[in-house]
Amino acid sequence: MTRCASENRYPATGLEWSHSGPIRCELESERLVIRNYTLDDVEPLFEAINESREGHLLPWMTWCQDNHHTVESTTKYVCEQMLAVAQPMTFTNVGTGIFCKDTGRFLGGSGVHDVRPDSASCETGYWIRRDAIGNGYAREACARTISWALEEQSHGGLGLQRVRIYCALENAHSKQLIEKLSIRQEVHQRRDYVVDGVGVCDRLGWGVLKDEWDCKNHCVIPHA
Numbered sequence: 001m002t003r004c005a006s007e008n009r010y011p012a013t014g015l016e017w018s019h020s021g022p023i024r025c026e027l028e029s030e031r032l033v034i035r036n037y038t039l040d041d042v043e044p045l046f047e048a049i050n051e052s053r054e055g056h057l058l059p060w061m062t063w064c065q066d067n068h069h070t071v072e073s074t075t076k077y078v079c080e081q082m083l084a085v086a087q088p089m090t091f092t093n094v095g096t097g098i099f100c101k102d103t104g105r106f107l108g109g110s111g112v113h114d115v116r117p118d119s120a121s122c123e124t125g126y127w128i129r130r131d132a133i134g135n136g137y138a139r140e141a142c143a144r145t146i147s148w149a150l151e152e153q154s155h156g157g158l159g160l161q162r163v164r165i166y167c168a169l170e171n172a173h174s175k176q177l178i179e180k181l182s183i184r185q186e187v188h189q190r191r192d193y194v195v196d197g198v199g200v201c202d203r204l205g206w207g208v209l210k211d212e213w214d215c216k217n218h219c220v221i222p223h224a
């Protein structure tokens with residue numbers, strides 16, 4: 001996302017991030033558990049996506065347009081995630097589930113995507129099932145996921161140096177969530193990409209560096 005076409009044309013020496021074991025995500029925050037998917041999550045995930053697809057996940061979550069219309073499709077997704085996290089050498093993205101800590105109810109999805117070993121960076125994203133929005137769960141999950149991405153591997157994190165978040169200008173709820181995290185907006189690409197049913201949208205991008213983020217309190221370090 002937002003790469004320049006001439007990027008990566010020549011081999012370059014970068015940060016050469018790597019991860020030595022399976023990518024285990026077992027996070028807790030005040031009200032949430034955020035963790036890797038297991039086969040037990042197939043049914044709640046399928047149900048949440050199908051309750052939320054029209055007019056909520058769409059138009060923004062394009063992956064659910066053609067996928068998750070059957071339990072088999074959701075099973076395939078969960079199996080792919082389980083395989084991806086078991087192979088850290090080829091790890092580029094992992095979807096994680098967001099659950100209510102008190103009840104165990106499946107609330108939505110988050111994860112890290114487009115992991116780039118050369119710059120030790122990743123993107124993060126999130127969605128919350130329709131009947132659970134407006135509770136601050138997405139913001140809590142996003143902040144906790146940023147801490148996981150930037151935390152040292154010796155403390156259970158991914159040990160990355162930078163996290164990126166993107167959304168369309170037209171996606172007001174997502175934009176508001178990111179703004180409330182107070183991370184730095186870096187990108188505003190006007191009329192940059194097409195979202196089905198919305199038209200040509202502006203792409204907004206935010207970035208946070210390891211030394212700008214408090215991984216204990218899951219927030220920006222003031223004046224970092």
Ligand SMILES: CC(C)(COP(=O)(O)OP(=O)(O)OC[C@H]1O[C@@H](n2cnc3c(N)ncnc32)[C@H](O)[C@@H]1OP(=O)(O)O)[C@@H](O)C(=O)NCCC(=O)NCCS
Pocket residue numbers: 056057060061125126127128129132133134135136137138139140166167168171173174176177
């Ligand atoms: C974008 C999306 C995740 C936002 O969900 P959300 O629940 O509105 O987001 P937040 O977690 O930031 O919650 C914010 C709201 O919860 C309220 N809230 C209630 N309790 C809260 C608490 N304890 N902490 C924080 N906020 C709380 C806030 O006041 C705010 O309400 P407001 O919008 O009326 O001001 C959701 O709309 C969604 O899933 N959209 C579809 C998928 C999508 O677009 N994903 C992003 C792609 S870039």
